[in-house]
Every structure is written in structure tokens, then in C-alpha cells.
Amino acid sequence: MDATVAPIRGEITEIVGGLSSGRTSHLLACLGEVVARGETAALVDTEEIFDPASAAEAGIDLRRLLWIRCAGNRDVALRAADMLVRCPGFALVALDLGERVPRLPTTAAFRLKFAVRRTDVALLIVGRRRLTGSSAALAVETLREGIEWAGPGPAPTRLARVRTTTRILRARQAASPRQASSWWSA
Amino acid sequence: MERVSRFACVLVEHFDAAAIERCEPALRERPLAVVNPQVDRLDVGRHAAPRGAQTTSVMTTIEANAAAREHGVRPGMTETEARARCPMLSTRPRVEEYAASAHHALLEAALAVSPRIEDGGAGLAYVDTAGLERLIGDPAAIGRRLVHQVRAIGLIPRVGLAASRTAARMAAVNGPGPVTIVPPGRERATLAKIPLTTLALAPDLAATLGRWGVRTLGELAALPREGLAARLGPPGLRAHDLALGVDRDPFRPWTPPPFWEEAQGLDWEIDSLGILAGVLETVLERLCRRLAAVSLVADSLEVRLGLASGGHHARDVALAYPMSEVKPMLTLAVLDLEAHPPPAAVTRVAISAHPIRTQAGQGGLWQPPAPAPRDLVTVLARLAALVGADNLGSPVLLDSHRADAFAMLAFSPPSDHHAAPVRSGTSAGGASGRRLALRRTRPARRVEVETIGERPVRVEARLVVASAGPWRASGEWWDLQAWAREEWDVVLGDGALCRLARDRLAGHWYLDGFYD
Numbered sequence: 001m002d003a004t005v006a007p008i009r010g011e012i013t014e015i016v017g018g019l020s021s022g023r024t025s026h027l028l029a030c031l032g033e034v035v036a037r038g039e040t041a042a043l044v045d046t047e048e049i050f051d052p053a054s055a056a057e058a059g060i061d062l063r064r065l066l067w068i069r070c071a072g073n074r075d076v077a078l079r080a081a082d083m084l085v086r087c088p089g090f091a092l093v094a095l096d097l098g099e100r101v102p103r104l105p106t107t108a109a110f111r112l113k114f115a116v117r118r119t120d121v122a123l124l125i126v127g128r129r130r131l132t133g134s135s136a137a138l139a140v141e142t143l144r145e146g147i148e149w150a151g152p153g154p155a156p157t158r159l160a161r162v163r164t165t166t167r168i169l170r171a172r173q174a175a176s177p178r179q180a181s182s183w184w185s186a
Numbered sequence: 187m188e189r190v191s192r193f194a195c196v197l198v199e200h201f202d203a204a205a206i207e208r209c210e211p212a213l214r215e216r217p218l219a220v221v222n223p224q225v226d227r228l229d230v231g232r233h234a235a236p237r238g239a240q241t242t243s244v245m246t247t248i249e250a251n252a253a254a255r256e257h258g259v260r261p262g263m264t265e266t267e268a269r270a271r272c273p274m275l276s277t278r279p280r281v282e283e284y285a286a287s288a289h290h291a292l293l294e295a296a297l298a299v300s301p302r303i304e305d306g307g308a309g310l311a312y313v314d315t316a317g318l319e320r321l322i323g324d325p326a327a328i329g330r331r332l333v334h335q336v337r338a339i340g341l342i343p344r345v346g347l348a349a350s351r352t353a354a355r356m357a358a359v360n361g362p363g364p365v366t367i368v369p370p371g372r373e374r375a376t377l378a379k380i381p382l383t384t385l386a387l388a389p390d391l392a393a394t395l396g397r398w399g400v401r402t403l404g405e406l407a408a409l410p411r412e413g414l415a416a417r418l419g420p421p422g423l424r425a426h427d428l429a430l431g432v433d434r435d436p437f438r439p440w441t442p443p444p445f446w447e448e449a450q451g452l453d454w455e456i457d458s459l460g461i462l463a464g465v466l467e468t469v470l471e472r473l474c475r476r477l478a479a480v481s482l483v484a485d486s487l488e489v490r491l492g493l494a495s496g497g498h499h500a501r502d503v504a505l506a507y508p509m510s511e512v513k514p515m516l517t518l519a520v521l522d523l524e525a526h527p528p529p530a531a532v533t534r535v536a537i538s539a540h541p542i543r544t545q546a547g548q549g550g551l552w553q554p555p556a557p558a559p560r561d562l563v564t565v566l567a568r569l570a571a572l573v574g575a576d577n578l579g580s581p582v583l584l585d586s587h588r589a590d591a592f593a594m595l596a597f598s599p600p601s602d603h604h605a606a607p608v609r610s611g612t613s614a615g616g617a618s619g620r621r622l623a624l625r626r627t628r629p630a631r632r633v634e635v636e637t638i639g640e641r642p643v644r645v646e647a648r649l650v651v652a653s654a655g656p657w658r659a660s661g662e663w664w665d666l667q668a669w670a671r672e673e674w675d676v677v678l679g680d681g682a683l684c685r686l687a688r689d690r691l692a693g694h695w696y697l698d699g700f701y702d
Contacts, residue, residue: 020683024623024702038554040599049625051699052581052592058621062581066597068569069577080569087565089557147677149654155641156654159675162622162683162701184622186675186701 005030005166007092007122011137012113014125015166019099021142022164024049025184027094027126028058034122035064039091042066042084046077047098066090074102081123082112088119097127109135130169139170145181159186192325192370194313195346195354196296196332198288201309202249205288206278208340209450209468217254217275219268221245248280283449283534288341290447291476293440295335298480299328304351305440312351314437329365338479340472348373353431356380356403373431378404385428391421403429446484447538448473455494455531462491462532463520469537470512470519477541483508484539489519492534499528506563506598508544514564521567556599566597587661588669589687589698590626624685626699635686635695642674642686642695649679660690673698 005026007013017023027043032055034041041064043050048069052062068084070077074097081095104112113135116123125131130139146163149156165181198204202220207213222245245265257272269275285308293311296303299322302314315328322328329345336343346357348368353376357366360380368376380403382395400406406429414422427434448469456462466489477484487503503522509515519537557565569578579594636644643650655674662668670690677683685698 018681019625019700020681020702022622022702024625025621028623029620040556048628049699050581051590051624051626052583053590054621054623055581056583058623062583064599065580067579067581067594068573070573071577076572080572083565083568083572087557087561089555089561091554144681144683147652147683149652151654156652158654158657159622159683159701182620184620186622 005140006138007124008137009091009122010117010120011172012116012123012125012132012135014127014130014132014136014139015142016127016130016139016169017142018128020162021144022162022166022182022184023126023142024096025162025164025182026142026166027096027124028055028060030092030124031055031065031094032058032060034092035061037091038064040064040066040089041092041094042068042090044068044070044077044081044084044093044095046070046074046096047072049096049098074100078102078104078108082115085112085115085119085121085123088121090119090121092122092124094124094126097125097131099128101127101129101131104131106133106135109133134170136170137172138168140166141169142166161185192315192347192349193351193354194300194315194328194332195306195348195351195358196292196311196313196336197344197346197355197358198292198309198336198341199344200249200251200255201288202280202285203251203254204309204341205284206281207251208288208291208472209284210278211340213251213276213278215253217257217259217272218251219247219254219259219265219275219277220249220280221265221277222248222280245277247277279453281451283451283536287448287472291339291472291479292336292341292343294442294446294476295339295341295479296332297440297442298335299331302437302439304438306351306355310355311440312354312437315347325367326365329367333364335479339475348376348431350431350433351437352428352433353377356384356431359384374404374407377429377431378402378407380404382406382429385425387425388421391418391425394418395425446473446476446541447536448476449534449536451534452532455533457531459520459523459527462523462535463516465535466519466537467512467516469535470515473537473539474510474512474515477510477539481543482541483510483544484515485542486540487515487519488538488540489523490536490538491528491532492536493528493530494533495530497530499530499532501526506566507559508542509560509563511560514560517564518567521571524571553601556601562597587659589630589671590628622701624699625702627697630687630696630698633686633695633697635688642676645676645678645684645686645695645697650676651679652677655686656688658690675701 007030015023015026031041050067068080081093084090084093109132143165145165148160150160151157162184163181168178203218247263247268248261250259254272254275259268259272265277289308293305296311296313300313300318304312306312318328322331325347329347332345333343344358344364346354346361346366348354348357349370353368353373356377357368382401411426414426450465450469485508486505489501489503491499493499501522503519580597581592582595584591584593633646635642641653653674653676656672658672660670671687672690674686676686683701687696687698
């Protein structure tokens with residue numbers, strides 16, 4: 001996991017980016033980091049995009065992951081995330097809002113922030129654009145930088161790896177470094 | 187040294203009223219009369235009953251609590267007469283379920299003190315206290331323990347301890363405080379001054395003894411036994427034994443039934459789940475207090491609702507872990523009834539629990555924090571109500587190469603901190619994982635793809651900038667669900683990096699998802 005994308009306990013972290021920018025890979029890396037410590041994580045999956053095979057290949061112990069599928073209903077996803085962050089004991093609650101991020105009233109974002117602080121849960125929100133505004137302690141943007149292909153002949157037969165960059169959009173505490181790159185194996 | 191057998195009698199006075207006060211604690215300080223509305227009386231006044239005389243339903247007092255008795259209310263009075271004596275009187279009809287539940291709870295509370303108890307009838311339990319001295323202490327400590335246990339289930343008892351059950355009962359009825367102890371060998375002297383009416387003898391026998399001038403148990407005990415046998419027969423001898431404080435009946439141990447139940451009959455019909463939740467909470471509180479009194483927890487619940495239509499609506503509520511807390515039980519029961527509502531208005535609520543005994547455990551010092559079972563089961567039930575039980579759980583990969591082959595299991599994180607078996611070719615731990623994730627489209631969306639040769643060049647009018655493939659796979663060709671596909675990783679003109687799959691059996695193209 002990048003040093004720039006480290007969800008903070010008791011705070012809201014946001015990862016924003018376009019399709020194929022690497023935000024979901026960062027999400028899986030965060031989940032893997034948590035469950036590798038023996039802690040429990042939850043994923044609220046708005047558009048049912050989570051791929052258990054990718055997660056298993058990333059080394060995630062799926063037994064410690066609670067997966068909630070919301071069938072595209074964003075209101076339901078927000079309510080599910082709200083319930084989960086009020087339940088003490090989860091180390092990380094991830095909310096994947098997908099491509100169409102709804103508008104969240106400022107008061108709702110503040111309520112979410114205080115609920116997260118009270119239970120000391122790390123809330124990680126992934127989407128096309130930011131959701132919680134100034135309530136987030138950390139917001140990073142992911143960008144794709146390059147692609148490498150693999151194959152025995154001149155025509156590639158398989159995607160080899162993808163390079164992404166993360167850039168900090170907002171950090172309540174001074175973060176170092178402000179930008180980092182990662183390679184992700186396919 | 188001769189072993190002195192000792193018994194305790196646990197008595198709840200005015201039991202029908204106490205059973206109602208247990209369900210409605212607000213009535214405890216107020217005058218309360220239990221009435222039986224089903225007594226029909228001929229409305230004939232002082233004259234002979236005319237042919238075809240009508241009967242009217244008369245509310246008759248069958249029990250009164252201590253506050254009502256201070257105002258002169260007695261069993262047998264009509265409700266009108268009782269109200270004339272006590273204008274502030276509250277009345278409640280007798281509910282069989284209340285009395286049965288309270289009596290059952292009383293026996294269980296006694297059982298928590300001694301393994302040998304006897305059911306003495308409504309509001310009465312006898313406890314064999316032999317051997318409890320070493321466990322609890324002197325007779326006073328045993329009496330206090332019994333009072334504490336019975337108070338914990340919402341009843342206020344009087345306890346007597348003596349060498350016989352009869353003497354213990356007399357001590358409980360006539361003792362000055364909540365616990366009365368009759369010293370060994372002092373039974374006859376203690377009982378001597380107690381009025382004969384305490385024995386509740388048959389009316390004709392009591393009348394005969396009254397005519398003889400016998401007023402107290404001491405006077406009855408002083409009568410010659412042979413003479414009593416000749417004049418009054420076996421009932422007279424039995425009364426003499428009672429006056430002496432001698433038990434002739436064998437001790438009949440009581441054992442609890444295999445399941446625990448609390449019930450509440452309703453005077454009104456409930457057709458709203460919100461109001462029904464209040465009744466469920468009351469019943470669960472009583473049930474949980476009973477469980478807690480004997481250090482048990484519930485493994486599962488059965489909620490049975492009597493319906494106004496005459497039928498029943500029964501639901502088994504599975505508890506994710508053994509518990510004795512009311513709030514999570516109530517949440518689970520209400521969420522289950524929300525998902526499976528009763529078909530008609532509810533007139534009776536009964537909840538039974540399957541009790542088990544658990545041992546307290548302590549988490550490891552280095553064990554990472556996890557949601558408490560109580561919190562977890564509640565939030566899972568709420569989430570299941572929100573998104574559906576099928577959309578909630580932990581994914582588990584199936585032993586198949588078919589795309590997106592997984593199943594959902596109920597979420598139950600392991601308590602030990604051992605890593606899951608890692609698939610070959612994967613890296614354990616997220617820190618070094620760095621695997622590219624696929625955002626799946628479910629179900630896989632069928633797309634129109636233009637190809638040159640077999641290589642895709644355009645996907646739904648979007649230009650393919652780069653592509654890699656084919657990556658062929660097939661499986662289950664030995665079965666009816668055979669599949670064969672080839673995968674292509676393509677970069678589209680707008681920058682999206684996606685995985686396409688061509689079904690080699692049908693020839694269709696599908697969008698598996700986007701690498702992200």
C-alpha cells in the first residue's frame with residue numbers, strides 16, 4: 001500500500017479517480033493490509049463490482065471481510081455504511097460508490113465523521129469524485145501512468161502490469177510524500 | 187450426630203395479584219383486585235327464581251394485593267362492593283398465562299438455590315436445604331439467598347425455614363419478616379399460637395373444630411390423637427399432623443420442563459409491529475431475567491403469536507450466539523417479524539427459549555479487536571433487512587476455473603489469528619500484494635465487438651487502442667454446463683482498460699469488467 005493512501009482510524013479517507021485509474025486496486029490493498037493483521041473489514045459495494053478472485057489473489061483473507069451488495073442503490077449503500085461505522089470493532093469500512101457519486105449534505109457528512117470518530121473505525125470511500133468535503137481527513141486522487149503487456153510473440157497475449165500515481169488532494173495532517181507511484185500486477 | 191433435615195418454604199402472598207404486578211410493575215404500589223368476569227349469577231334478588239330468569243355476568247374479586255386488603259377488599263366480593271370500599275382500586279382480569287409464567291419462574295428461582303425443590307401449588311415452593319450450609323452459610327443466609335433470587339424475577343416472597351415443610355410454611359405465612367427461621371426442636375412451640383384458619387382446612391372440619399373451641403394450632407396439637415381418629419377420621423389425623431408440624435407426604439422433587447417460555451395474553455388486538463415490539467420487549471425482559479437468575483443464556487428463540495383469526499403465527503429466531511440480553515433479542519425478533527409479518531391481528535404473545543449454559547471466556551492479549559458478538563449480530567440483522575440476507579456475507583471462491591465462481595457464506599470471522607490458506611500464485615498480506623483489481627460487471631454485459639481476424643478493434647463504437655489475447659480457458663466439458671471462452675485485455679479510446687470475453691460456444695462477446 002502506498003504511504004499516501006493509508007486509511008486513518010477514526011477518520012474518513014477518500015480515494016477518487018476515473019475508471020482504470022487504480023482506485024479499486026488501492027482499495028483492495030487497504031483491505032488486505034487490515035485483514036492481514038487479523039482485524040475485521042467491511043465493504044459496502046454499491047454497484048456489485050467486487051471481484052472475490054482479485055481479492056484472493058491480493059492475499060485477502062475473505063473470511064474476515066463482510067461484503068454488502070447494494071444492487072446499485074446509493075441511498076441503501078450510504079445507510080449500510082452509516083450502520084457499519086456505528087458498530088465498534090470493525091477496523092475498516094470501505095464504501096465503493098462507483099461512477100455515479102451522490103450528493104451528500106454537509107450535515108450528513110459531519111454526522112458520518114463524528115460516528116467514525118466515536119467508534120474509531122477507518123472509513124474509506126472510493127468513487128469518481130469526492131463525497132464528504134471537509135469531513136475527510138485525507139483525500140487522494142489516482143491516475144494511470146502506463147501499461148505493460150506480456151506475451152511470447154510480437155503481439156501481446158496478456159496484460160502484465162499497470163503503473164498508477166496517487167496525488168494528495170487534501171490532508172488534515174502534513175503528509176509525506178505528496179505523490180507516489182505503484183506498479184500493479186495483473 | 188443426628189442429621190437434621192431442614193426445609194425452606196418460599197411463599198408469594200396473594201399470588202394472582204403478584205403475577206399481574208410482575209407484568210405491570212406500576213400496579214405494585216396501588217390497590218389491585220384480580221377479578222373473574224366469567225361468574226354468572228341469577229339476577230333474582232330475594233325472591234324465588236321465576237321461570238326463565240336471566241343470568242348476568244358479575245365481576246367477582248378472586249384476589250387482592252396487600253394495599254387493597256388494607257382498604258378491606260377481600261376475595262369473593264363483587265367488583266362493585268370492592269370499589270365501594272376502595273375507590274382507587276385498580277382491577278385486572280385473571281390471566282392464566284401470567285399466573286403460569288410467574289409460578290414457573292418462582293420454581294426456577296428456587297431451583298437456582300437448591301437442586302431439590304417441590305412444587306407446592308400456586309405461589310408456593312418447598313426447598314430442601316440439606317447440605318446448603320457449607321455452600322451458602324447458615325439458615326438466615328439461605329433464606330436471604332432465596333429472597334434475593336425470587337425478587338430478581340419480579341416477585342416478593344416470604345421465606346420460612348424449619349425441620350418440616352409444614353412448619354416452614356407456617357413460619358413463612360406468620361413470620362414477622364421476609365425470612366423466618368424456626369430453630370430445631372422448637373416447631374411445636376412456634377406453631378402453637380398460630381390461628382387454626384391458617385391451615386385452610388375443609389369447611390366442615392373447621393366448623394367442627396370451631397364448635398369444640400379449638401382456635402389455635404397448639405390447641406389442636408394438644409388433642410388426643412386416638413380420639414381425633416375415632417371422631418374425625420383421616421382428615422382429623424391429617425389436621426393433627428399439620429398442627430404438630432409433621433410431614434406425612436413424601437417429598438416430590440420438581441424438575442424444570444425442557445424449554446422455557448413466557449407468555450402474555452392481550453385484552454386488545456395488535457395490528458402494528460411497533461406496538462407489538464413493546465409487548466415482545468416486556469415478555470423478553472421476563473424471560474431474560476429468568477435465564478439470568480440461573481446463569482443460563484438462550485441459544486434460540488421461538489416466537490408464537492396467537493391471532494385474532496384463531497390461528498397461530500410461529501417464527502424461529504436464530505440467535506447468532508448464545509445471549510441473554512433483551513435488546514439484541516428484540517431487534518432480531520422484530521426484524522424477523524418485519525420480514526415475515528403475522529397475517530392477522532395479534533391477541534397473544536408467547537416466547538420460548540432454548541437455554542444453554544456458557545462459560546465466560548477472555549480474548550487473547552494480542553488478539554486484534556473485533557466487533558462484539560452482540561453488536562455484530564444486531565448490525566448484521568439490520569443490514570439483512572436493508573439489503574436482503576442474500577446480499578450479505580463473506581465470499582468464498584468455488585473450486586472452479588469458471589469466471590466469477592463464488593458463493594456467499596454467513597459472515598463469521600474466525601476468532602483465532604491464523605491466516606487463511608493462500609491460493610497458489612498469490613501473495614499473502616496486502617502490503618506486498620499489489621495485484622491489479624478487476625471491477626466486475628454483473629451480470630457480464632453482452633457487447634457488440636468488431637474484429638479484424640480474431641483481434642477486437644472496436645467495442646460498441648469505441649475504438650480499441652491496444653489489446654492482448656486471446657487467453658483461452660474451458661471447463662466442465664464432461665457435464666451439461668460446459669463452457670469455453672477466450673479473454674482479451676483491451677484499452678479503449680477513452681482510456682478504460684477492460685477485459686472482454688468471447689463465448690466460444692455461442693460466439694457472443696461479453697464485458698467482464700474494468701481493470702482499476
